[in-house]
Amino acid sequence: MTSPSAFLGYARPDSRVGVRNHVLVVPTVICSAVVADRIAASIAPIGASLPHLAGCGQIGPDLNVTHDTLAAYCQHPNVGAVIVVALGCEQVVAQQLSDAARHAGKQAAIIAIQSEGGTLRATARGVEIARRMAETLARVERVWCRASSLILSVKCGGSDYTSGLASNPVVGRVADRVVDMGGAVVLGEIAEIMGAEHLLADRAASHEAATRLLRVVSRVEAEAIALGLDIRGTQPSPGNMRGGLTTIEEKSLGATHKAGERTRLEDVVAYSAPITSKGLTVMDTPGLDVESVTGMVGGGAQICVFTTGLGTPTGNPIAPVVKITGNSRTAHGMADNIDVDVSGVMSETESLDAAADRLLTEVLAVCSGRPTAAERLGHREFAIHRRNPTI
Amino acid sequence: MNAALVISERDNVATALEPLEKGRMVTVRDKTVLVAEPIARGHKVALQAIRTGEAVIKYGSPIGNASRDIEPGAHVHTHNVASTRGRGDLAAREGVASGVNRTSAAERPTAEPAE
Numbered sequence: 001m002t003s004p005s006a007f008l009g010y011a012r013p014d015s016r017v018g019v020r021n022h023v024l025v026v027p028t029v030i031c032s033a034v035v036a037d038r039i040a041a042s043i044a045p046i047g048a049s050l051p052h053l054a055g056c057g058q059i060g061p062d063l064n065v066t067h068d069t070l071a072a073y074c075q076h077p078n079v080g081a082v083i084v085v086a087l088g089c090e091q092v093v094a095q096q097l098s099d100a101a102r103h104a105g106k107q108a109a110i111i112a113i114q115s116e117g118g119t120l121r122a123t124a125r126g127v128e129i130a131r132r133m134a135e136t137l138a139r140v141e142r143v144w145c146r147a148s149s150l151i152l153s154v155k156c157g158g159s160d161y162t163s164g165l166a167s168n169p170v171v172g173r174v175a176d177r178v179v180d181m182g183g184a185v186v187l188g189e190i191a192e193i194m195g196a197e198h199l200l201a202d203r204a205a206s207h208e209a210a211t212r213l214l215r216v217v218s219r220v221e222a223e224a225i226a227l228g229l230d231i232r233g234t235q236p237s238p239g240n241m242r243g244g245l246t247t248i249e250e251k252s253l254g255a256t257h258k259a260g261e262r263t264r265l266e267d268v269v270a271y272s273a274p275i276t277s278k279g280l281t282v283m284d285t286p287g288l289d290v291e292s293v294t295g296m297v298g299g300g301a302q303i304c305v306f307t308t309g310l311g312t313p314t315g316n317p318i319a320p321v322v323k324i325t326g327n328s329r330t331a332h333g334m335a336d337n338i339d340v341d342v343s344g345v346m347s348e349t350e351s352l353d354a355a356a357d358r359l360l361t362e363v364l365a366v367c368s369g370r371p372t373a374a375e376r377l378g379h380r381e382f383a384i385h386r387r388n389p390t391i
Numbered sequence: 392m393n394a395a396l397v398i399s400e401r402d403n404v405a406t407a408l409e410p411l412e413k414g415r416m417v418t419v420r421d422k423t424v425l426v427a428e429p430i431a432r433g434h435k436v437a438l439q440a441i442r443t444g445e446a447v448i449k450y451g452s453p454i455g456n457a458s459r460d461i462e463p464g465a466h467v468h469t470h471n472v473a474s475t476r477g478r479g480d481l482a483a484r485e486g487v488a489s490g491v492n493r494t495s496a497a498e499r500p501t502a503e504p505a506e
Contacts, residue, residue: 161406161433164450165396194476196452224477231477244406244433246447246467247474250454346408 004360005181007367008142009149009302010077013105017149018077019302019367021140022048022318023133025083025126026070026097029055029090032113036085039111039126043134045375048079048317050382056090057390067092069272069384072298075104078318080140081133082106083126088114107133142369148182150367151275153301153319154258155188157289159236160243160309164254166326166345166355167307173356174305174363175260175280184278186301187259188285188292190220191235195249196256205264205279212268216284235287239310258307271385272298289314290381293321303367305359313337315379320372322363339366339373395419395436399451404435404467406449411436427464435467447472 010018023046027036033051040047050073054066074082074097082101086094094110101108109129116122154171156163175185187193193200197217204210224231235248245251259280266277268284272295275281283299285292289312293304297319304321306314311334315321325331328343340359344350366372395405397419405419411430416423422438430436435449441461446453458473465471 165398165406191477195454195474199452221477235477241469244431244435244468246435246469246472247455248476249452249474250449253450253452253454 004364005147006144007147007364008369009145009367010080010140011143011145012077014075014077014103016077016104016300017145017302018079019320019369020078020318021080021137022046022078023081023083023130023137024073024076024079024101024318025049025085025130026074027051027055028070028084028086028092028094028097031056031087031090032085035111035113035119035122035126036083038123039083039085039130042127043130046134046137047130048380050317052382052384054384054386055092058091058386058388059391060388062386062388063091065271065386066384067096069294069298070097071100072272072274072300073318074098074101074106074108076297076300076302076318078302080106080137082108083129083133084108084110085122085126086110086112088112107136109133146182147178147364148278150178150181150183150303151299151301152178152183152185152363153188153293153296153304154185155289155293155296155304155321156192156255156258156307157314158308158310158312159240159245159251159255160327161245162326162343162346163307163309164250164257166342166352167309167324168254168257169261169352170326170342170345170355170359171258171305171307171324172260173352174360175258176262177356177360179260179263179279182278184275184281185259185263186275186281186283186296186299187256188283188296189255189287190216190282190284191224191231191248191287192252192255193217193282194221194235195247195252197252199253199256200259200265200280200282203263203265203280205266209265209267213265213282216268216282243309258305269299271295275299275301286385288383288385290383291385293319294382295385303363305363308338311337313374313377313379314381315372315374315377317380317382320366321374321379322359322366322372323374324359336377337373393419397422397438398449401448401451403437403439403441403448405438407432407434407436424464427462428466430466437461437463437465437467439463441467 025040040049098108201210266279331341
């Protein structure tokens, strides 16, 4: 059978391709998050804000990660225009964020609450700018784009025994096909590679990629050991264990299926860092779903396919998140959160390849604009990973 | 639909695709076991005896070691399998210096990268 290999996307001036066309309203700091939310809400659903808890009181790597993640969203191809909402005295520099957007060829504006004269004036001015930007973006038309322009993020959350047997292998087949078409795939959650790293290292395109993967997994394991605690409290989670998963190794072996069965590991990158290789990239993200999706979208993924056994609602402010389950009870019991039901794989009424055909068709339809369950429900979770205390 | 599923020929456990009651005979691939205790859907049943310290194999790879002897047909889960990865609790108890990976390179699944 022939699989579709193109979608209707947004061709951006910097030659990247978007699947959504948001006006992004970025608070530089937690203090400007409410104003940013209100400005974005005034042009819903095209408006998207990035409420976050950081932007000040941070030093060193954490400050860099906050800045780099926000800048990455300002440049993201799913974003058409950017409004940066500053307070005025914070560490994250509004001008740098708006410069990042302009360098990517996007319209950008800055509003500072202190210099505008308070919440009401800043909000009113932001709403006015947002409306003008939304009108401009509404005139931008989608054009046919090749699947080779896609960076597909793969993720699992609320895993149970069906994840490793059905939904993750189905996603893995789609990942392989996206790479066959010239695209890229990104896998995060280093803790959930622990126990399966040998499989990915065997598929590494270079000695360096394999070494970096093994090194980053060792670092995460050493961090867990250094805490002197048993990670079994969270890996697997209590829900994972009720679902039949016994150890992190078992969870990882099932989870790693979603990175494909034959894609070559090309690169290992830091949290939110640009994904520049075709083929498979592993990103150094934590296992917390929202932090992980936030980082992979920051790296440039335009869409996320997210498998779940027990069911989970997670979305993202600017990237569609497609939910797949192999658990028929979850497909019915949380029907409003699920986009693709592959429980036929478990009951042997559908093959893995047939389910993958169906999922790939859905992924490309979503890239062309079909809203996901998470988008319809307004799930826009966003959380920047941090490692150090607030100073 | 089979009552249980084995993923790799090397596996010594199978995954129950429906609740398995005690006394049921379950055949997966070429192995038949007598279910020794109730096993919930999604949980694992031992296909052979696994002695304390031996690897429990699923997906063709080790998912942990048996923490006690496991008989064929037994429920295989957290009560009789221990992870070997990220176990800071063991490191702390044994006084291993913090930050040191206590799993030796020889014990870990390693891979020589393809050149």
